[in-house]
Amino acid sequence: MEFALTEDQEMIRDAARDFADRVLRPNAARWDAEESFPEDAMAEAAAAGFMGLTVPEDYGGAGLGNLHAAILLEEINVGCASVGVTLSVHMSLMCSMLNKHGSTELKQKYLPALADGSCIGAYCLTEPQAGSDAAAVRTSAVKVDGGYVLNGTKAWITTGAQAGLFVVYAVTDAEAKKGSGMTAFLVEKDFPGLKVGKKEEKLGIRASSTTEILLEDVHVPNENVVGAVNGGFKIALDTLDGGRIGIASQAVGIHRACLEASVKYSKEREQFGKPINRFQAISFKLADMATELDAARLLVHRAAWLRDQGLPSTKACSMAKLYASQACNRAAQDAVQIHGGAGYTKEFPVERYYRDARITEIYEGATDVQRIVISRNLD
Ligand SMILES: Cc1cc2nc3c(=O)[nH]c(=O)nc-3n(C[C@H](O)[C@H](O)[C@H](O)COP(=O)(O)OP(=O)(O)OC[C@H]3O[C@@H](n4cnc5c(N)ncnc54)[C@H](O)[C@@H]3O)c2cc1C
Numbered sequence: 001m002e003f004a005l006t007e008d009q010e011m012i013r014d015a016a017r018d019f020a021d022r023v024l025r026p027n028a029a030r031w032d033a034e035e036s037f038p039e040d041a042m043a044e045a046a047a048a049g050f051m052g053l054t055v056p057e058d059y060g061g062a063g064l065g066n067l068h069a070a071i072l073l074e075e076i077n078v079g080c081a082s083v084g085v086t087l088s089v090h091m092s093l094m095c096s097m098l099n100k101h102g103s104t105e106l107k108q109k110y111l112p113a114l115a116d117g118s119c120i121g122a123y124c125l126t127e128p129q130a131g132s133d134a135a136a137v138r139t140s141a142v143k144v145d146g147g148y149v150l151n152g153t154k155a156w157i158t159t160g161a162q163a164g165l166f167v168v169y170a171v172t173d174a175e176a177k178k179g180s181g182m183t184a185f186l187v188e189k190d191f192p193g194l195k196v197g198k199k200e201e202k203l204g205i206r207a208s209s210t211t212e213i214l215l216e217d218v219h220v221p222n223e224n225v226v227g228a229v230n231g232g233f234k235i236a237l238d239t240l241d242g243g244r245i246g247i248a249s250q251a252v253g254i255h256r257a258c259l260e261a262s263v264k265y266s267k268e269r270e271q272f273g274k275p276i277n278r279f280q281a282i283s284f285k286l287a288d289m290a291t292e293l294d295a296a297r298l299l300v301h302r303a304a305w306l307r308d309q310g311l312p313s314t315k316a317c318s319m320a321k322l323y324a325s326q327a328c329n330r331a332a333q334d335a336v337q338i339h340g341g342a343g344y345t346k347e348f349p350v351e352r353y354y355r356d357a358r359i360t361e362i363y364e365g366a367t368d369v370q371r372i373v374i375s376r377n378l379d
Contacts, residue, residue: 140174
Protein backbone atom coordinates (compact mmCIF):
# COMPACT_ATOMS: atom_id res chain seq x y z
CA MET A 1 0.00 0.00 0.00
CA GLU A 2 1.28 3.44 -0.96
CA PHE A 3 0.27 6.65 0.85
CA ALA A 4 2.59 9.13 -0.91
CA LEU A 5 1.33 11.15 -3.85
CA THR A 6 2.92 10.44 -7.22
CA GLU A 7 4.95 13.12 -8.98
CA ASP A 8 2.08 14.14 -11.27
CA GLN A 9 -0.39 14.17 -8.34
CA GLU A 10 1.99 16.53 -6.53
CA MET A 11 2.13 18.73 -9.62
CA ILE A 12 -1.68 18.96 -9.75
CA ARG A 13 -1.80 19.71 -6.02
CA ASP A 14 0.81 22.45 -6.29
CA ALA A 15 -0.79 24.06 -9.35
CA ALA A 16 -4.22 24.05 -7.66
CA ARG A 17 -2.77 25.36 -4.39
CA ASP A 18 -1.03 28.21 -6.19
CA PHE A 19 -4.28 29.07 -8.02
CA ALA A 20 -6.24 28.95 -4.74
CA ASP A 21 -3.73 31.19 -2.95
CA ARG A 22 -3.42 33.74 -5.76
CA VAL A 23 -6.91 33.89 -7.25
CA LEU A 24 -9.43 32.37 -4.85
CA ARG A 25 -8.48 33.19 -1.26
CA PRO A 26 -8.10 36.96 -1.82
CA ASN A 27 -11.50 37.25 -3.57
CA ALA A 28 -13.75 34.56 -2.09
CA ALA A 29 -15.26 36.80 0.62
CA ARG A 30 -16.16 39.52 -1.92
CA TRP A 31 -17.74 37.04 -4.36
CA ASP A 32 -19.71 35.60 -1.44
CA ALA A 33 -20.95 39.03 -0.31
CA GLU A 34 -21.88 40.08 -3.86
CA GLU A 35 -23.27 36.65 -4.81
CA SER A 36 -21.32 37.10 -8.03
CA PHE A 37 -20.24 34.16 -10.17
CA PRO A 38 -16.44 34.41 -10.59
CA GLU A 39 -16.23 34.41 -14.41
CA ASP A 40 -12.58 35.52 -14.48
CA ALA A 41 -11.47 32.90 -11.98
CA MET A 42 -13.28 30.20 -13.94
CA ALA A 43 -11.54 31.39 -17.11
CA GLU A 44 -8.21 31.13 -15.31
CA ALA A 45 -9.09 27.65 -14.03
CA ALA A 46 -9.90 26.67 -17.61
CA ALA A 47 -6.59 28.10 -18.89
CA ALA A 48 -4.75 26.07 -16.24
CA GLY A 49 -6.38 22.92 -17.65
CA PHE A 50 -8.46 22.16 -14.55
CA MET A 51 -11.80 21.89 -16.41
CA GLY A 52 -10.51 19.11 -18.64
CA LEU A 53 -8.60 17.19 -15.98
CA THR A 54 -10.71 14.02 -16.32
CA VAL A 55 -11.40 14.30 -20.07
CA PRO A 56 -9.29 11.88 -22.20
CA GLU A 57 -6.35 13.39 -24.09
CA ASP A 58 -7.99 12.46 -27.42
CA TYR A 59 -10.68 15.01 -26.64
CA GLY A 60 -8.35 17.74 -25.38
CA GLY A 61 -8.18 16.90 -21.69
CA ALA A 62 -5.48 15.63 -19.33
CA GLY A 63 -6.89 12.09 -19.18
CA LEU A 64 -6.57 11.81 -15.40
CA GLY A 65 -8.87 10.08 -12.94
CA ASN A 66 -10.93 10.58 -9.81
CA LEU A 67 -7.94 10.55 -7.46
CA HIS A 68 -6.28 13.42 -9.31
CA ALA A 69 -9.61 15.25 -9.34
CA ALA A 70 -10.01 14.75 -5.58
CA ILE A 71 -6.54 16.18 -4.94
CA LEU A 72 -7.32 19.17 -7.16
CA LEU A 73 -10.74 19.78 -5.60
CA GLU A 74 -9.42 19.73 -2.03
CA GLU A 75 -7.05 22.59 -2.89
CA ILE A 76 -9.68 24.57 -4.80
CA ASN A 77 -12.15 24.28 -1.92
CA VAL A 78 -9.63 25.52 0.61
CA GLY A 79 -9.72 28.72 -1.42
CA CYS A 80 -13.37 28.98 -2.47
CA ALA A 81 -16.13 26.40 -2.14
CA SER A 82 -18.25 28.12 -4.81
CA VAL A 83 -15.60 27.59 -7.46
CA GLY A 84 -15.15 24.13 -5.95
CA VAL A 85 -18.72 22.99 -6.59
CA THR A 86 -18.78 24.54 -10.05
CA LEU A 87 -15.69 22.54 -10.99
CA SER A 88 -16.87 19.37 -9.27
CA VAL A 89 -20.22 19.28 -11.07
CA HIS A 90 -18.57 20.08 -14.40
CA MET A 91 -15.89 17.40 -14.04
CA SER A 92 -17.84 14.55 -12.50
CA LEU A 93 -21.52 14.99 -13.35
CA MET A 94 -20.91 16.13 -16.92
CA CYS A 95 -17.42 15.28 -18.28
CA SER A 96 -16.96 11.88 -16.63
CA MET A 97 -20.61 10.97 -17.26
CA LEU A 98 -20.34 11.81 -20.96
CA ASN A 99 -17.00 10.06 -21.32
CA LYS A 100 -18.30 6.88 -19.68
CA HIS A 101 -21.81 6.69 -21.12
CA GLY A 102 -21.90 8.84 -24.27
CA SER A 103 -21.54 7.74 -27.90
CA THR A 104 -18.31 8.51 -29.78
CA GLU A 105 -20.21 11.17 -31.78
CA LEU A 106 -21.43 12.91 -28.62
CA LYS A 107 -17.94 12.84 -27.12
CA GLN A 108 -16.42 14.27 -30.29
CA LYS A 109 -19.05 16.96 -30.40
CA TYR A 110 -19.04 18.14 -26.80
CA LEU A 111 -15.98 16.99 -24.84
CA PRO A 112 -13.40 19.34 -26.45
CA ALA A 113 -15.35 22.48 -25.45
CA LEU A 114 -16.01 21.04 -21.98
CA ALA A 115 -12.28 20.25 -21.64
CA ASP A 116 -11.08 23.73 -22.61
CA GLY A 117 -13.71 25.34 -20.39
CA SER A 118 -15.43 27.30 -23.17
CA CYS A 119 -18.55 25.32 -22.20
CA ILE A 120 -19.50 24.54 -18.58
CA GLY A 121 -21.58 21.48 -17.80
CA ALA A 122 -24.64 21.17 -15.54
CA TYR A 123 -26.61 18.21 -14.17
CA CYS A 124 -30.42 18.34 -14.12
CA LEU A 125 -31.97 15.56 -12.06
CA THR A 126 -33.75 17.26 -9.13
CA GLU A 127 -37.27 18.66 -9.48
CA PRO A 128 -39.46 20.45 -6.93
CA GLN A 129 -41.18 17.15 -5.95
CA ALA A 130 -38.15 14.89 -6.61
CA GLY A 131 -35.22 15.52 -4.26
CA SER A 132 -33.95 12.54 -2.26
CA ASP A 133 -36.59 10.54 -4.12
CA ALA A 134 -34.89 11.24 -7.44
CA ALA A 135 -36.81 8.53 -9.28
CA ALA A 136 -39.95 10.66 -8.85
CA VAL A 137 -39.01 13.05 -11.67
CA ARG A 138 -41.88 14.17 -13.86
CA THR A 139 -40.11 16.00 -16.69
CA SER A 140 -41.43 14.27 -19.78
CA ALA A 141 -39.69 13.34 -23.02
CA VAL A 142 -42.18 12.47 -25.74
CA LYS A 143 -40.97 10.70 -28.89
CA VAL A 144 -41.42 12.67 -32.10
CA ASP A 145 -39.93 12.41 -35.57
CA GLY A 146 -36.13 12.71 -35.26
CA GLY A 147 -36.00 13.09 -31.50
CA TYR A 148 -37.88 13.93 -28.30
CA VAL A 149 -39.81 16.91 -26.95
CA LEU A 150 -39.00 17.73 -23.30
CA ASN A 151 -41.28 19.54 -20.86
CA GLY A 152 -40.76 20.11 -17.15
CA THR A 153 -39.04 22.06 -14.39
CA LYS A 154 -35.65 21.19 -12.95
CA ALA A 155 -34.75 22.67 -9.55
CA TRP A 156 -31.51 23.61 -7.79
CA ILE A 157 -29.29 23.39 -10.84
CA THR A 158 -25.66 24.29 -10.08
CA THR A 159 -24.25 26.72 -12.67
CA GLY A 160 -27.71 26.88 -14.27
CA ALA A 161 -27.21 30.47 -15.41
CA GLN A 162 -23.75 29.96 -16.93
CA ALA A 163 -23.77 26.40 -18.26
CA GLY A 164 -23.60 25.74 -21.98
CA LEU A 165 -24.59 22.07 -21.79
CA PHE A 166 -27.10 20.32 -19.52
CA VAL A 167 -27.63 16.63 -18.96
CA VAL A 168 -31.37 16.38 -18.37
CA TYR A 169 -33.00 13.26 -16.93
CA ALA A 170 -36.57 12.89 -18.23
CA VAL A 171 -39.32 10.25 -18.30
CA THR A 172 -39.58 8.41 -21.62
CA ASP A 173 -41.83 5.62 -20.37
CA ALA A 174 -44.42 6.77 -17.85
CA GLU A 175 -45.81 3.24 -17.50
CA ALA A 176 -42.48 1.70 -16.44
CA LYS A 177 -41.56 0.90 -12.85
CA LYS A 178 -40.35 4.01 -11.01
CA GLY A 179 -36.90 5.04 -12.30
CA SER A 180 -36.74 2.52 -15.11
CA GLY A 181 -38.51 4.73 -17.64
CA MET A 182 -36.01 7.59 -17.45
CA THR A 183 -33.54 8.69 -20.17
CA ALA A 184 -30.54 11.06 -20.14
CA PHE A 185 -30.46 13.82 -22.78
CA LEU A 186 -27.79 16.37 -23.62
CA VAL A 187 -29.46 19.75 -24.04
CA GLU A 188 -27.60 22.83 -25.26
CA LYS A 189 -28.40 26.14 -23.61
CA ASP A 190 -29.49 27.57 -26.97
CA PHE A 191 -32.01 24.85 -27.79
CA PRO A 192 -35.31 26.74 -28.16
CA GLY A 193 -37.53 26.38 -25.10
CA LEU A 194 -34.77 26.01 -22.47
CA LYS A 195 -34.99 28.91 -20.03
CA VAL A 196 -33.13 29.77 -16.84
CA GLY A 197 -35.69 30.25 -14.07
CA LYS A 198 -35.50 31.55 -10.50
CA LYS A 199 -32.05 32.06 -8.99
CA GLU A 200 -31.79 30.77 -5.40
CA GLU A 201 -30.50 33.07 -2.64
CA LYS A 202 -28.38 30.77 -0.52
CA LEU A 203 -26.84 30.49 2.93
CA GLY A 204 -23.45 29.44 1.56
CA ILE A 205 -21.57 28.77 -1.68
CA ARG A 206 -23.19 32.05 -2.67
CA ALA A 207 -20.86 32.72 -5.60
CA SER A 208 -21.98 29.55 -7.37
CA SER A 209 -25.20 30.04 -9.28
CA THR A 210 -28.13 27.76 -8.43
CA THR A 211 -31.22 28.13 -10.60
CA GLU A 212 -34.32 26.48 -11.91
CA ILE A 213 -34.14 25.23 -15.48
CA LEU A 214 -37.42 25.41 -17.36
CA LEU A 215 -38.02 23.14 -20.33
CA GLU A 216 -40.91 24.18 -22.57
CA ASP A 217 -41.31 22.04 -25.70
CA VAL A 218 -37.55 21.61 -26.09
CA HIS A 219 -36.77 19.47 -29.15
CA VAL A 220 -33.75 17.24 -28.52
CA PRO A 221 -32.43 15.19 -31.47
CA ASN A 222 -32.13 11.40 -31.19
CA GLU A 223 -28.34 11.58 -31.29
CA ASN A 224 -28.34 13.58 -28.01
CA VAL A 225 -29.65 10.62 -26.01
CA VAL A 226 -26.89 9.46 -23.65
CA GLY A 227 -26.73 5.68 -23.27
CA ALA A 228 -29.85 3.57 -23.68
CA VAL A 229 -33.40 4.88 -23.89
CA ASN A 230 -34.94 4.19 -20.46
CA GLY A 231 -31.44 3.62 -19.04
CA GLY A 232 -31.06 7.13 -17.64
CA PHE A 233 -31.64 6.49 -13.95
CA LYS A 234 -28.76 4.02 -13.82
CA ILE A 235 -26.54 6.65 -15.43
CA ALA A 236 -27.75 9.29 -12.95
CA LEU A 237 -26.92 7.06 -9.97
CA ASP A 238 -23.57 5.87 -11.33
CA THR A 239 -22.63 9.47 -12.04
CA LEU A 240 -23.57 10.48 -8.50
CA ASP A 241 -21.07 7.96 -7.08
CA GLY A 242 -18.32 9.95 -8.79
CA GLY A 243 -19.94 13.26 -7.86
CA ARG A 244 -19.92 12.24 -4.20
CA ILE A 245 -16.13 11.93 -4.35
CA GLY A 246 -16.10 15.54 -5.58
CA ILE A 247 -18.37 16.79 -2.78
CA ALA A 248 -16.44 14.80 -0.18
CA SER A 249 -13.27 16.48 -1.51
CA GLN A 250 -15.05 19.80 -1.13
CA ALA A 251 -15.77 18.93 2.50
CA VAL A 252 -12.10 18.03 3.04
CA GLY A 253 -11.06 21.38 1.54
CA ILE A 254 -13.42 23.44 3.73
CA HIS A 255 -12.39 21.35 6.75
CA ARG A 256 -8.71 22.07 6.07
CA ALA A 257 -9.42 25.78 5.72
CA CYS A 258 -11.16 25.67 9.14
CA LEU A 259 -8.21 23.90 10.73
CA GLU A 260 -5.57 26.21 9.23
CA ALA A 261 -7.48 29.34 10.29
CA SER A 262 -8.02 27.95 13.80
CA VAL A 263 -4.39 26.95 14.36
CA LYS A 264 -3.26 30.42 13.27
CA TYR A 265 -5.82 32.33 15.32
CA SER A 266 -5.35 30.26 18.47
CA LYS A 267 -1.60 30.89 18.41
CA GLU A 268 -2.10 34.65 18.11
CA ARG A 269 -5.07 35.28 20.41
CA GLU A 270 -4.09 35.65 24.07
CA GLN A 271 -6.37 35.40 27.10
CA PHE A 272 -5.44 34.99 30.75
CA GLY A 273 -1.85 35.84 29.78
CA LYS A 274 -1.22 33.13 27.21
CA PRO A 275 -2.16 32.08 23.68
CA ILE A 276 -5.50 30.29 23.75
CA ASN A 277 -4.01 27.19 22.06
CA ARG A 278 -2.28 26.52 25.38
CA PHE A 279 -5.68 25.76 26.92
CA GLN A 280 -6.43 22.08 26.64
CA ALA A 281 -10.05 22.78 25.66
CA ILE A 282 -8.77 24.52 22.52
CA SER A 283 -5.85 22.22 21.71
CA PHE A 284 -8.03 19.11 21.99
CA LYS A 285 -10.50 20.62 19.52
CA LEU A 286 -7.58 21.21 17.13
CA ALA A 287 -6.35 17.65 17.61
CA ASP A 288 -9.79 16.24 16.78
CA MET A 289 -10.13 18.50 13.74
CA ALA A 290 -6.74 17.38 12.42
CA THR A 291 -7.43 13.68 13.03
CA GLU A 292 -10.85 13.79 11.41
CA LEU A 293 -9.41 15.70 8.47
CA ASP A 294 -6.91 12.92 7.79
CA ALA A 295 -9.57 10.23 8.21
CA ALA A 296 -11.89 12.03 5.79
CA ARG A 297 -9.15 12.48 3.20
CA LEU A 298 -8.18 8.80 3.39
CA LEU A 299 -11.80 7.75 2.81
CA VAL A 300 -12.01 10.11 -0.17
CA HIS A 301 -8.78 8.85 -1.71
CA ARG A 302 -9.82 5.23 -1.24
CA ALA A 303 -13.18 5.84 -2.94
CA ALA A 304 -11.47 7.67 -5.81
CA TRP A 305 -8.89 4.90 -6.19
CA LEU A 306 -11.58 2.19 -6.27
CA ARG A 307 -13.50 4.08 -8.94
CA ASP A 308 -10.35 4.64 -10.98
CA GLN A 309 -9.64 0.89 -10.85
CA GLY A 310 -13.16 0.12 -12.09
CA LEU A 311 -13.87 -1.73 -8.83
CA PRO A 312 -17.21 -1.53 -6.97
CA SER A 313 -17.17 1.84 -5.23
CA THR A 314 -20.76 2.85 -4.44
CA LYS A 315 -20.46 2.11 -0.71
CA ALA A 316 -16.99 3.69 -0.46
CA CYS A 317 -18.18 6.86 -2.26
CA SER A 318 -21.14 7.22 0.12
CA MET A 319 -18.94 6.53 3.16
CA ALA A 320 -16.50 9.22 2.03
CA LYS A 321 -19.31 11.72 1.46
CA LEU A 322 -21.08 10.85 4.75
CA TYR A 323 -17.98 11.06 6.92
CA ALA A 324 -16.21 13.97 5.22
CA SER A 325 -19.31 16.18 5.20
CA GLN A 326 -20.11 15.53 8.87
CA ALA A 327 -16.48 15.97 9.94
CA CYS A 328 -16.35 19.21 7.95
CA ASN A 329 -19.40 20.54 9.78
CA ARG A 330 -17.93 19.62 13.17
CA ALA A 331 -14.73 21.40 12.16
CA ALA A 332 -16.63 24.50 11.03
CA GLN A 333 -18.57 24.57 14.31
CA ASP A 334 -15.34 24.33 16.31
CA ALA A 335 -13.54 26.86 14.13
CA VAL A 336 -16.15 29.52 14.89
CA GLN A 337 -16.03 28.60 18.59
CA ILE A 338 -12.22 28.85 18.71
CA HIS A 339 -12.44 32.33 17.14
CA GLY A 340 -14.97 33.46 19.77
CA GLY A 341 -16.76 36.70 18.83
CA ALA A 342 -14.32 37.25 15.97
CA GLY A 343 -15.56 34.03 14.39
CA TYR A 344 -19.04 35.47 14.26
CA THR A 345 -17.97 38.34 12.01
CA LYS A 346 -16.88 38.79 8.41
CA GLU A 347 -13.43 39.96 9.59
CA PHE A 348 -12.43 36.30 9.60
CA PRO A 349 -13.19 33.65 6.97
CA VAL A 350 -14.53 31.00 9.37
CA GLU A 351 -18.08 32.37 9.31
CA ARG A 352 -18.08 31.74 5.52
CA TYR A 353 -16.62 28.26 6.01
CA TYR A 354 -19.40 27.58 8.56
CA ARG A 355 -22.07 28.58 6.03
CA ASP A 356 -20.37 26.76 3.12
CA ALA A 357 -19.93 23.56 5.16
CA ARG A 358 -23.71 23.03 5.52
CA ILE A 359 -24.29 22.23 1.86
CA THR A 360 -21.88 19.30 1.86
CA GLU A 361 -24.42 17.38 3.97
CA ILE A 362 -27.30 18.17 1.63
CA TYR A 363 -26.54 17.97 -2.08
CA GLU A 364 -25.68 14.90 -4.14
CA GLY A 365 -27.56 12.86 -1.55
CA ALA A 366 -28.28 14.17 1.94
CA THR A 367 -26.57 12.56 4.94
CA ASP A 368 -29.32 10.03 5.63
CA VAL A 369 -29.50 9.10 1.96
CA GLN A 370 -25.80 8.17 2.17
CA ARG A 371 -26.65 5.99 5.17
CA ILE A 372 -29.37 4.29 3.13
CA VAL A 373 -26.88 3.61 0.30
CA ILE A 374 -24.23 2.28 2.71
CA SER A 375 -26.62 0.05 4.64
CA ARG A 376 -28.05 -1.41 1.40
CA ASN A 377 -24.51 -2.33 0.36
CA LEU A 378 -23.53 -4.16 3.54
CA ASP A 379 -22.91 -7.86 2.94
C1 LIG B 1 -27.03 24.54 -3.49
C2 LIG B 1 -27.63 23.33 -4.12
C3 LIG B 1 -27.14 22.89 -5.35
C4 LIG B 1 -27.69 21.77 -5.97
N1 LIG B 1 -27.26 21.39 -7.22
C5 LIG B 1 -27.95 20.42 -7.90
C6 LIG B 1 -27.64 20.14 -9.27
O1 LIG B 1 -26.72 20.71 -9.86
N2 LIG B 1 -28.39 19.20 -9.91
C7 LIG B 1 -29.41 18.52 -9.31
O2 LIG B 1 -30.04 17.70 -9.96
N3 LIG B 1 -29.72 18.78 -8.00
C8 LIG B 1 -29.02 19.71 -7.29
N4 LIG B 1 -29.34 19.98 -5.98
C9 LIG B 1 -30.42 19.24 -5.33
C10 LIG B 1 -29.94 18.36 -4.20
O3 LIG B 1 -29.29 17.23 -4.69
C11 LIG B 1 -31.15 18.06 -3.32
O4 LIG B 1 -31.43 19.25 -2.60
C12 LIG B 1 -30.89 16.91 -2.36
O5 LIG B 1 -30.85 15.70 -3.09
C13 LIG B 1 -31.98 16.80 -1.29
O6 LIG B 1 -33.24 16.89 -1.85
P1 LIG B 1 -34.32 17.92 -1.22
O7 LIG B 1 -33.67 19.25 -1.10
O8 LIG B 1 -35.56 17.84 -2.02
O9 LIG B 1 -34.57 17.40 0.23
P2 LIG B 1 -35.64 16.23 0.66
O10 LIG B 1 -35.50 15.05 -0.23
O11 LIG B 1 -36.99 16.86 0.78
O12 LIG B 1 -35.06 15.87 2.08
C14 LIG B 1 -35.34 16.63 3.25
C15 LIG B 1 -34.79 15.85 4.44
O13 LIG B 1 -35.45 14.59 4.53
C16 LIG B 1 -34.46 13.57 4.58
N5 LIG B 1 -34.95 12.38 3.87
C17 LIG B 1 -35.55 12.30 2.65
N6 LIG B 1 -35.82 11.03 2.35
C18 LIG B 1 -35.40 10.27 3.39
C19 LIG B 1 -35.39 8.87 3.68
N7 LIG B 1 -35.86 7.96 2.83
N8 LIG B 1 -34.87 8.46 4.87
C20 LIG B 1 -34.35 9.35 5.74
N9 LIG B 1 -34.33 10.69 5.52
C21 LIG B 1 -34.84 11.14 4.36
C22 LIG B 1 -33.23 14.12 3.88
O14 LIG B 1 -32.06 13.46 4.30
C23 LIG B 1 -33.29 15.57 4.32
O15 LIG B 1 -32.67 15.69 5.58
C24 LIG B 1 -28.75 21.07 -5.32
C25 LIG B 1 -29.21 21.50 -4.07
C26 LIG B 1 -28.67 22.62 -3.48
C27 LIG B 1 -29.23 23.07 -2.15
